[in-house]
Amino acid sequence: SKQLVMTVISDTSAGQREEITPHNLSTASQMAPEEIHKKQNQELKGKTELSKADKRRNLLAKKEAIRKRTEKQKKVTDITSKTIAENTF
Secondary structure, three states: OOOOOOOOOOOOOHHHHOOOOOOOOOHHHOOOHHHHOOOOOOOOOOHHHOOHHHHHHHHHHHHHHHHHHHHHHHHHHHHHHHHHHHHHO
C-alpha cells in the first residue's frame, strides 16, 4: 500500500491564518451586535415558561399585527379598484 505524504507550505503567520475577520475589512468598519440588532425589551422565554399573562399579551400582539396588515391590504385594494374604475369610463 502507498502512503501519501502531504506538506503544507504557507507564508502567513499562525495569527493571520487563525484570524476570524475577513482580510479586506478593517476592524474600524465593523459594528457591535447592539448596533446591528434591535435590543429585546423582554427576556426570551420558551412556550412552557410563559405565564397566562404572557400568552395573552402575545396573542393580542399577534391579532393586532394581523389587523394592521389586513387594513393596509384593504386600503391598497380600495385605491386600486378606485383607479381601475376611473380609467374604465
